[in-house]
Amino acid sequence: MSKINYILRRIIEFFGSARLALGSLLFFGMLSAIVALFFFGWLSGEMLDGDTRRFDETVRAFVHGFAFPALTSLMQLASFLGSTLFLVIFGVVTVIALYLRKHRRGAILFTITTIGATVLLVTLKLAFRRTRPEPFFDTILPASYSFPSGHSLAAFCFYGALAEILSGRTDKLWQQILVWISAVMMILLIGISRIYLGVHHPSDVVAGYAVGLIWVITIAIGDKLVHAKDENVENIKV
Template sequence: MQRIKTWLNQYEPMTLITFACLAGGLFLLQRLTSEVMEGETLGFDRTILLWLREPGNLAQPIGPHWLTHAIGDITSLGGITVLSILTLLATIYLLLDRRTAIAAFLFLSVLSGWLASTGLKILIARARPDIVPHLVDVNDLSFPSGHAMVSAVTYLTLGALLARTQRYRATRIFVMGAGIFLAVIIGLSRVYLGVHYPTDVLAGWVAGSLWALLCWLVSKRFIARTAGEAESERR
């Protein structure tokens, strides 16, 4: 018991919470992946996809026409082009501001998140849904949703970095909430457009959040140590 207390005292409460979230998220992702590979989620996925289409015309999504266009715009926010430009601009800004360690953290987090998403797609090899017509063109594998996963990594990481600079707690909560909101609506847009099963998106959210947490945990000490060394050099 004393050894456990000694081990716990070595870490900050937030770090311990992060470890707990990582463990819970990994368990959820493993269970979800197992259910998907066994075909246990297909009934749920099918029901949601059909519910989002007009009963007499599966090529027509529910809702007004402007909603389809709006959701097409939203899904672009999670595309590789937009995320790459956003990450590149943010990285350049951080480099110009002489925050090299944070710039490297952001760039490597997003890049590794994209690579992890691609690797999982190849490993699981789940085909795209053919239950309803796709409203946008897609040509890769389905599980997990790359839009959901990489947007979660990108926007949560950017939100965490921006929140660190905010003075007020309410502002920090808003910034992180905005990152979560963007990741959520981007994931939902993929289901509405018929290009992903709901479980693809759920897995993308979980995996993306886990990856962002893991990168934050690994980089936390590195960034703090680098900042300390830079401060010592100034002195």
């Protein structure tokens, strides 16, 4: 059972109508995406006006205050788990595995989500052209611009999509919760690692999460609308 269908079943119990429940789920999904979009627009304006400087410097100094060798190694590993090299290799393996397991819909959704996130990222970076901060360690700064953070955006989309697929492979609630907690922790750790290493402003990371949320919700809603007739929502049992 997919995570969305599980949530839908719970909502049906409350609303008493499958169609009303699905409509409510889609409504709140779109509302969340709209809120995230307005937040990103506001944050972008603040960044362009230089009003995020104090926030960025304060958070950077706070996070860097915890620095010690073992933690630095952990953060470098976390950063690698959100890198283009790792996500491309892991992504290809994931798509192949999904096809081999006859999960064609999941493979297509995963591909669209990750490729779309890449296009969004490149477009936004070129649009804002924000320079990167000075790194805290002997880290080679990427040649790309800073806003929004590619690692946080990609991690949100990649691990979020992966969690949806994996949680849909089990009917056990505790396993679904474990998958989602693991995904959230990974997403947050990757974002924090970029701040810790000093290769991103904190506002870059927050912006990446906002864009990732918008894109993931958009894909989820689109998929649900396209396959609504195939799933025959009225036949979902409570």
